[in-house]
Amino acid sequence: MRENSSFFEHYKQIKVEGFDQQRLINNCAKEKIILRDIKIKNDIEMTFKIMAFDYKKFLRLARNKYQITVISENGYKPLIKKIFNKKSTIIGLILFAFIMYYQSSFISEIRINGYEKFTEAQVRNCLREAGFYEGCSKNISIDEVKLYLYNNLEDLSWVGISYVGNLAEVTIVEGTKPVKKVDPNKPTHIVADKDGYIDKIIAREGFATVSEGAFVKKGDIVISGIVPITNNNYSTTSSAALERYVHASGEVTAKVPYRFTYYQERYDLIKEPTGKTMYGINLKIGNFNLNTGKLCNRWETSVYKENNIFKTIRPLPLSLSVTKTQEVKLYRRECDKEEVKKASEILLRHSIKDKIRENSQILNKSLKFSKEENIIEVTVMLEALEQIGSEEDFVIGERID
């Protein structure tokens, strides 16, 4: 290990001129001086590599019988020495380090995740108002930015800001509007919050106003909080109906029909490369833009790709990208039914996630395809079993039909 690390550290390539070369090599071997790359040029000249710390010992062995010339010095030590002997290199390195440090103190890109109700532009504008924008210093107080977002974007549950190099990742979690709580002592009805066919109705408190299989519309009372009291006492002759007002509770499950319509491309556009490729550069300095990939492109149809290799914001907005333009031939292919079905089912899963409650059960699903000129219309009929009852308070004296 020692000999390898020492050659890696510092070694000299030397030329030895003189007679009786074998004797000198033998003496080196006896003194345990390690030699490498021994090349015998002729009877009086040879070259080899020797470790720097063996060099003095070697000179003592050779005495004045041989003429010794150091051809070169290699290894990491002389390399570092060489670098640090050049002032311009040191200045360049310091400048480079400073520019790198200076660059790293600014935010070059902001990525926003988690927005649903708000648009990205809204969040970005709000961040800008808080002083958090592309090109701003990283020294900005994150807590203040978060506070600004909480104050200016409604129903924001959580904001997270983290740095990945010069990229700032802003993650927001939007809250849902709290469900209005009804006082448990107040009389309430249970009303349907969706249209559907009643599958099961269990009234724990109050009385069911609809039977199983009946169709209810959104807002219809399904369990009433007004319970009529029937008087079985023969002695009373009062004809006035008596009522009891309760806080209705129970379970209402209904089969809710859904109809979704999606449009799919009938033809799939296929880009086949011809094999012709052109590379170029895209240089942006402030508002100046030089894109050789676009300037020299004479092809009718092509695919353009850009790979950013350098980007700075301060002191100068500069970016350099390598561009690749590939000539392609376009042709279209009619999509088969399976492909359309697969694509529609992906969209359907998104719709189910958005519009149907989590604990619902999908009972039936049917897809209908109808071909138009360039598109395929996919109609999906869906039946889901859902809890549709929600509490709604009422004013005493109001009667149900």
Added chain:
Amino acid sequence: MNIKDEMIYDFGLNMPRILVSGKTAIIDNIKKIVLISQTSIIVDNGNRYTAVNGDNLVVNQLGEERMQITGNINMVEFYERK
């Protein structure tokens, strides 16, 4: 190879030991270098001599009684000590 032969092979420090593979040769148990040139390298192993003949021979490393040679190796010879 029986145990006795193995012991002689392992502890035969004055006997030539050479490994040749393609353009590389490694000679062990080197006591002295007798001749060194671009075409021939002769070393003393103590009891016998080893000669490697070829073209453009270069000693890649020499140390600790071991020599690594590269070049076009044509012939390996062993000489008895008189």
